[in-house]
Amino acid sequence: MDTLYPWPEPETLSSNKKGVIQQLAEGQQCATELQVIVLQNNKPSQQAEELVQKILWSFNQTISMLAEAGHHDEVISQNQATCNDDCKSQDSSESSKRSLSAFAKDKRGCYKRKRFAQTSTVVSDKIEDGHAWRKYGQKNILNSKHPRSYFRCSHKHDQGCSAIKQVQRMEDDTQMYHITYIGTHTCRGQYSSMATPRIDRLSPISKLESEEQTTTPSDVTDLDSMTMWTDVMMGGVGFEADAVSNMYSCTEITCLDLEPVELENGLQFDDPDFA
DNA sequence: CTCATTTGACCCAA
DNA sequence: TTGGGTCAAATGAG
Numbered sequence: 001m002d003t004l005y006p007w008p009e010p011e012t013l014s015s016n017k018k019g020v021i022q023q024l025a026e027g028q029q030c031a032t033e034l035q036v037i038v039l040q041n042n043k044p045s046q047q048a049e050e051l052v053q054k055i056l057w058s059f060n061q062t063i064s065m066l067a068e069a070g071h072h073d074e075v076i077s078q079n080q081a082t083c084n085d086d087c088k089s090q091d092s093s094e095s096s097k098r099s100l101s102a103f104a105k106d107k108r109g110c111y112k113r114k115r116f117a118q119t120s121t122v123v124s125d126k127i128e129d130g131h132a133w134r135k136y137g138q139k140n141i142l143n144s145k146h147p148r149s150y151f152r153c154s155h156k157h158d159q160g161c162s163a164i165k166q167v168q169r170m171e172d173d174t175q176m177y178h179i180t181y182i183g184t185h186t187c188r189g190q191y192s193s194m195a196t197p198r199i200d201r202l203s204p205i206s207k208l209e210s211e212e213q214t215t216t217p218s219d220v221t222d223l224d225s226m227t228m229w230t231d232v233m234m235g236g237v238g239f240e241a242d243a244v245s246n247m248y249s250c251t252e253i254t255c256l257d258l259e260p261v262e263l264e265n266g267l268q269f270d271d272p273d274f275a
Numbered sequence: 276c277t278c279a280t281t282t283g284a285c286c287c288a289a
Numbered sequence: 290t291t292g293g294g295t296c297a298a299a300t301g302a303g
Binding site: 136137139141142148150152164166 | 291292293294295296297
């Protein structure tokens with residue numbers, strides 16, 4: 001078949017991948033620096049802030065997708081060959097964990113880490129992102145002043161969403177957080193206005209109260225948590241209400257559309273708050 | 276009572 | 290061997 005688009009041969013693509021990723025990484029680096037500059041500005045332009053977020057996010061996602069594709073190529077045959085064994089590790093430790101715990105309650109921490117999940121990192125002064133997260137752990141990290149908090153999607157159980165995020169305050173700039181997203185949302189939470197619509201109609205303070213149940217409420221446990229939370233959220237409400245939702249809608253298009261996940265989620269909204 | 280968070284224990288990967 | 294990621298009992302909040 002003739003094609004109008006001169007797509008590169010797979011081999012070429014593969015050999016170029018490293019270079020592509022490298023280029024993207026440079027762009028990502030620049031975007032990160034730009035973000036810091038923008039946020040350090042006394043009166044940062046909200047528009048600029050949003051744009052930088054989007055740029056950074058795009059870089060992150062693109063790199064992650066490429067990297068994941070590379071991993072996938074390498075691993076897929078192994079996965080197929082050793083499905084029995086791998087299902088445990090790939091399909092998140094959850095199910096295996098559940099059955100394990102049924103047999104032996106002692107076996108805490110008996111799990112297989114996800115090794116090839118899509119990851120992306122964001123530096124932000126805001127922790128909440130419109131998704132519903134549930135905290136499942138916190139660790140002090142070596143040589144880090146601040147602990148790292150671990151969150152999983154609140155829809156992990158009802159919708160099987162495997163998204164995870166890790167939040168850690170940055171060393172130098174305590175107003176900023178280093179947020180790592182692992183995996184992608186397969187839930188409808190992000191669409192179903194878990195937070196966004198309600199944010200729109202809530203005052204910042206009432207949002208803070210209500211959000212405690214739906215979005216990351218406490219990744220700053222050992223810190224001067226509530227004060228900081230208030231600061232962060234008050235500072236971020238306007239931005240979050242539109243910009244973040246935009247940002248995630250965009251992310252979704254670039255990443256999540258690949259999986260037919262909407263099937264299991266159906267068309268109905270599944271907002272526990274409305275149930 | 277239900278659900279989320281905290282926190283120590285445990286296991287895996289480097 | 291050790292740091293980091295996850296589990297799950299205990300605890301707290303609504």
